[in-house]
C-alpha cells in the first residue's frame with residue numbers, strides 16, 4: 001500500500017455509505033467473547049490494523065477464533081482458564097488493545113508481557129497500572145510506559161474492589177478497572193471528571209452483570225458465575241462516519257447519507273458541535289444494537305458554518321474527532337476555540353501540535369494552546385505536502401481538507417487510515433471524491 005495519498009478538489013459528494021463496525025465496541029466484543037465461557041458470535045466487526053492485535057492476543061491466551069468476512073466466532077474456556085502466552089502480547093499501535101488487555105489479564109491471573117510499536121511505547125500507561133496495582137494486581141510498567149509486565153497471581157485470591165477517582169476522563173482506564181473488577185471480592189465504583197464512552201458498561205449489562213452507570217460514574221458488582229457468551233452486531237463507527245459527514249458539509253453541492261452509525265450520546269459530541277456551527281446535519285435514529293442506539297446521519301453542504309467554542313464535557317464526547325472537526329472549523333466564518341483538551345497531546349500523535357503544524361502548511365490560520373487550539377476560519381486554503389505523523393485520524397482529516405483546497409493535497413504516511421477505517425478511500429470515492437494513493 002502506498003504511503004502517499006493525494007486528495008484533489010472534488011465534488012459534489014452524493015450518495016449513501018455505511019462505515020465499518022465501531023472500533024471501541026469491536027475491541028470490547030473480541031475481548032469479552034474470549035473472557036466468556038462458550039461460543040460467541042460477533043457480526044460486523046471492524047477488521048483493521050487496530051483490531052488484529054486484539055484478535056491475536058485472545059488466541060494466544062487460549063480462545064479459538066474463526067473469522068469469516070466481518071463475522072467472528074470465538075470459542076473460549078473463559079478467562080478463569082486462560083493460559084500464559086509463550087511470547088509478549090504485541091499490541092502494535094493500539095493503546096485500546098494494551099489498556100483493555102491489562103485489565104482482562106489482571107482478572108485472569110496469568111503471567112504476560114504487553115508490548116507495542118515505538119509509538120505505543122510513548123503513550124502513558126501509569127494511568128492504568130496504578131489503579132490495577134491498588135486492586136492487588138502484580139503489574140508494573142517501564143517508566144510509566146510499555147512494556148507492561150504482569151506476574152502470575154493465585155487465582156483463588158480475589159482482587160480488591162473499592163472506589164476509584166480518575167484524574168482524567170478515560171474509557172480505556174475505566175474499562176481496565178471494570179474488567180479487572182470481574183475478579184474482585186467487592187464492588188468497583190469509578191468516578192471520572194467527564195462522560196467518557198460507556199460501551200463496556202452497556203456490554204456488561206447485556207451480559208447480565210449487575211452494573212449501574214451515568215455520565216462520569218459507574219458501579220459494578222462482580223458476578224459469581226462465568227460470563228455467558230456474547231451475540232451481537234457491531235454498529236457502524238461514528239468516528240469513521242465523522243470524515244464523511246465533514247466532507248459532505250464542506251464540499252459544495254453535496255448531499256450524503258451515512259448509514260448504520262452508532263449514536264451513543266457519549267460519542268456524538270461532534271454532531272452536537274457541528275449543529276451549533278449551523279451545519280445541516282440531521283440524525284435519524286433507527287433502533288438499538290448491542291445495547292447501543294444507532295441510525296443514519298443525513299448531511300447537506302453548508303456554506304455558512306460559524307465558529308464556536310468547545311470546552312468541558314463536549315471535549316470528552318468528541319475526543320477522537322478533533323482532527324476532522326478542525327477542518328470544519330477552518331471552513332467556518334470566525335474563530336473556533338478548543339480548550340480543556342490537553343488529553344489530545346497523548347493520542348496517536350500530539351494532536352494539538354501536529355494538527356496545527358499540518359494545517360498551517362495548507363495556509364490555514366491555526367494556533368496552538370497548551371490545552372487546545374484556535375482556528376481562524378473562513379479563508380480558502382491551498383494544497384501541498386502534509387504529514388500524517390503516524391496518526392490515522394490526522395491522515396484522514398488532511399485528505400478531506402484536500403477535497404476543497406485550491407490544488408491537490410498530498411498526505412505523506414496517509415496509509416495510516418488502514419488502522420481504523422480500511423475502506424476510507426473507497427467510501428469517499430463512491431461518493432464522488434477524487435482521492436487516491438499515488439506512490
Ligand code: S3P
Pocket residue numbers: 023024025027096169170171172173175196197319320
Ligand atoms: C477508547 C477511548 C478513548 C479514545 C480511543 C478509544 C476506547 O481513549 O480516544 O480511541 O475504546 O475506550 P481514552 O480512554 O484514552 O480517552
